[in-house]
Amino acid sequence: xxxxxxxxxxxxxxxxxxxxxxxxxxxxxxxxxxxxxxxxxxxxxxxxxxxxxxxxxxxxxxxxxxxxxxxxxxxxxxxxxxxxxxxxxxxxxxxxxxxxxxxxxxxxxxxxxxxxxxxxxxxxxxxx
Amino acid sequence: xxxxxxxxxxxxxxxxxxxxxxxxxxxxxxxxxxxxxxxxxxxxxxxxxxxxxxxxxxxxxxxxxxxxxxxxxxxxxxxxxxxxxxxxxxxxxxxxxxxxxxxxxxxxxxxxxxxxxxxxxxxxxxxxxxxxxxxxxxxxxxxxxxxxxxxxxxxxxxxxxxxxxxxxxxxxxxxxxxxxxxxxxxxxxxxxxxxxxxxxxxxxxxxxxxxxxxxxxxxxxxxxxxxxxxxxxxxxxxxxxxxxxxxxxxxxxxxxxxxxxxxxxxxxxxxxxxxxxxxxxxxxxxxxxxxxxxxxxxxxxxxxxxxxxxxxxxxxxxxxxxxxxxxxxxxxxxxxxxxxxxxxxxxxxxxxxxxxxxxxxxxxxxxxxxxxxxxxxxxxxxxxxxxxxxxxxxxxxxxxxxxxxxxxxxxxxxxxxxxxxxxxxxxxxxxxxxxxxxxxxxxxxxxxxxxxxxxxxxxxxx
Numbered sequence: 001x002x003x004x005x006x007x008x009x010x011x012x013x014x015x016x017x018x019x020x021x022x023x024x025x026x027x028x029x030x031x032x033x034x035x036x037x038x039x040x041x042x043x044x045x046x047x048x049x050x051x052x053x054x055x056x057x058x059x060x061x062x063x064x065x066x067x068x069x070x071x072x073x074x075x076x077x078x079x080x081x082x083x084x085x086x087x088x089x090x091x092x093x094x095x096x097x098x099x100x101x102x103x104x105x106x107x108x109x110x111x112x113x114x115x116x117x118x119x120x121x122x123x124x125x126x127x128x
Numbered sequence: 129x130x131x132x133x134x135x136x137x138x139x140x141x142x143x144x145x146x147x148x149x150x151x152x153x154x155x156x157x158x159x160x161x162x163x164x165x166x167x168x169x170x171x172x173x174x175x176x177x178x179x180x181x182x183x184x185x186x187x188x189x190x191x192x193x194x195x196x197x198x199x200x201x202x203x204x205x206x207x208x209x210x211x212x213x214x215x216x217x218x219x220x221x222x223x224x225x226x227x228x229x230x231x232x233x234x235x236x237x238x239x240x241x242x243x244x245x246x247x248x249x250x251x252x253x254x255x256x257x258x259x260x261x262x263x264x265x266x267x268x269x270x271x272x273x274x275x276x277x278x279x280x281x282x283x284x285x286x287x288x289x290x291x292x293x294x295x296x297x298x299x300x301x302x303x304x305x306x307x308x309x310x311x312x313x314x315x316x317x318x319x320x321x322x323x324x325x326x327x328x329x330x331x332x333x334x335x336x337x338x339x340x341x342x343x344x345x346x347x348x349x350x351x352x353x354x355x356x357x358x359x360x361x362x363x364x365x366x367x368x369x370x371x372x373x374x375x376x377x378x379x380x381x382x383x384x385x386x387x388x389x390x391x392x393x394x395x396x397x398x399x400x401x402x403x404x405x406x407x408x409x410x411x412x413x414x415x416x417x418x419x420x421x422x423x424x425x426x427x428x429x430x431x432x433x434x435x436x437x438x439x440x441x442x443x444x445x446x447x448x449x450x451x452x453x454x455x456x457x458x459x460x461x462x463x464x465x466x467x468x469x470x471x472x473x474x475x476x477x478x479x480x481x482x483x484x485x486x487x488x489x490x491x492x493x494x495x496x497x498x499x500x501x502x503x504x505x506x507x508x509x510x511x512x513x514x515x516x517x518x519x520x521x522x523x524x525x526x527x528x529x530x531x532x533x534x535x536x537x538x539x540x541x542x543x544x545x546x547x548x549x550x551x552x553x554x555x556x557x558x559x560x561x562x563x564x565x566x567x568x569x570x571x572x573x574x575x576x577x578x579x580x581x582x583x584x585x586x587x588x589x590x
Binding site (some may be wrong): 006019025026029032033036037039040041043044045046047048049050051052053054055056057058059060061062063064065066067068069070071072073074075076077078079081082083085086087088090091092093094095096097098099100101102103104105107108109110111112113114 | 359
């Protein structure tokens with residue numbers, strides 16, 4: 001983990017701490033958004049094409065953090081209609097939380113550097 | 129009060145773990161550990177939310193979480209790897225559905241039920257959340273239907289389609305702007321939701337299966353942005369961070385996919401590629417030379433280097449294991465085997481890599497376009513398995529071709545080419561491929577899986 005790549009994340013998180021409401025809340029939300037976008041670019045552009053499918057399912061699982069909003073809606077002091085919508089939202093978000101992380105792991109488990117003489121083919125070729 | 133700090137701290141921790149998790153994906157060796165960290169972050173955030181004092185009843189939450197977890201687990205355990213694009217399309221729909229339902233629910237609660245109003249800032253956030261969310265739900269479901277072949281994968285077009293789509297989008301955007309100034313116009317809010325559901329359908333309808341990698345990436349991006357907008361609306365930074373990471377990841381992938389096809393995002397969305405057969409320059413002359421498995425086997429067995437070029441055809445024929453078996457047989461004979469992976473081969477970014485990994489092909493044998501092309505001349509046999517456009521030399525040689533300028537895997541520069549193809553017809557894009565008519569190209573017709581198995585047996589005996 002290189003140090004320089006962590007600086008933006010620390011900035012994001014420092015700002016994430018200090019968010020309030022009103023105008024300052026809006027501005028700090030925008031700061032978080034802008035820095036998270038920058039950080040996202042830095043981190044994601046280093047993912048090799050080899051792992052693009054797991055990347056997609058991983059980011060999908062992570063963005064299922066909207067389950068936080070769903071939980072607060074489904075269990076909060078809300079009207080029946082809102083709670084019902086929240087309930088469906090909890091279900092769909094949880095599908096992605098559990099399904100997303102599980103399928104990503106299932107995929108990543110399959111990626112192997114070498115097996116059954118994968119790399120040996122090179123040396124065999126030289127012998128010929 | 130104390131619990132509030134605890135909750136905020138759990139979100140902070142979750143955000144850090146998400147970033148570390150994605151950082152881990154920069155290498156297959158660190159990827160699993162990274163994702164475990166991210167999953168831990170998710171757990172921390174959910175537990176933190178559950179102790180929130182605003183929650184007055186846990187019944188709905190617990191039932192919802194159990195149902196969702198069961199469906200999610202079932203989907204990830206029993207889904208075959210070849211169905212990965214469909215699953216991903218579905219998960220984009222679920223993610224976006226959650227975001228847009230939270231948005232609609234918030235709006236209903238504060239404006240309709242309580243008869244109050246919401247701040248302009250909240251309305252902007254809710255608007256984006258619902259717009260992106262709803263169009264992603266239906267757009268992804270359309271993509272799912274096309275990938276699952278519940279509807280035909282060719283573009284569905286009609287006259288004035290772009291005008292209809294643009295008008296629809298303009299109306300939805302207009303309503304959004306109006307709502308920012310008059311947030312209490314609830315009827316218009318529902319009209320806006322309805323329009324964006326409709327827009328999602330119409331947006332994906334004209335897009336052909338071959339362009340699915342771009343659509344998938346875009347939907348990935350929109351689903352993330354919808355989550356980020358939810359974060360703005362309910363004032364939760366962890367949602368903004370996670371949603372933005374997802375949004376940008378999808379955006380970067382869309383750009384990479386478009387580059388790999390030498391097209392712009394606008395062109396993919398509004399171009400209805402492959403629908404009209406335009407002037408494609410001089411027609412292809414010559415005959416396709418059919419070859420037998422035995423002939424190919426001899427060629428392969430005495431080659432120094434063989435490069436396999438998989439495409440979507442490998443996925444539909446479930447031929448990834450058969451490819452690996454053939455490759456291993458060749459390796460035992462001392463042949464150097466490599467796989468060439470085009471970025472848009474298949475139906476989603478990285479599709480081929482996952483299938484080959486499933487078949488136990490080590491990733492050190494997988495080569496990207498830029499790495500493998502310089503080696504093509506030194507390749508004795510290039511075996512194309514159900515790929516078409518990504519090896520079409522017209523993209524390089526014929527400026528009039530609809531795919532002109534698209535980077536290709538230059539199998540035509542190899543000493544010999546063998547194309548495994550189901551039949552003599554054209555591919556998904558409907559384009560002629562001059563590669564098939566070249567003198568050193570042999571066509572091996574039939575189901576890719578059984579052809580490969582036959583080849584492996586014949587090589588063994590050769």
